Amino acid sequence: MTFDAESKILETNWVIPQQLQAELFKKLMSIYFEAVRQHSPKKIFANLTYSFHIITLDVQEWIDENLSPIYEEIKLEKLAVCVSSDLFAQVSVEQTISESIYSVYQTKYFKEEKAAKAWLLES
Structure with missing residues (x-):
């Protein structure tokens, strides 16, 4: 995880195996x-x-309950997501983000890092 203070962009790179236990995943998310x-x-x-x-429905709800208020509090403007090549993992992430009741920020999904970063730098 890196933060660029000038652009106010937080960059996260997730390498998560398919069979990760829910409790360990929640610990990683808590660090985030x-x-x-x-x-x-x-x-x-x-x-x-x-x-x-693959993020289970109960963990998706837990993420929404804990992360969405933080995004609202910091007034997040944009979230760029470079998607997984695993279709099921990708869908679970998209469900987690789209279920948020606080989605006042723009979200866009990308296959390429370069395009995602370029979009974030746009006004």
Whole structure:
């Protein structure tokens, strides 16, 4: 995870195996929550290219309950997601994000990192 203070972009690179236990996944997400709180980014680049974990519905709800208020609090503007090559993992991520009741920020999905970062840098 890196944060660029000038552009206010938090970059995360997720390498998550398919068979990760839910409790360990939640611990990883909790670290992410704290980084988002600490840096208060306006834009986030989430590289999930090598993330193969399928997020279960109960964990999707847990993420929404915990992360959405943080995004609202920091006034997140844009979330660029580089999607996983695993279709099921990709769909579970998209469901998690689209289910958010606080989605006041723009979200866009990309296959290429370069396009995602270029979009984040647009006004």
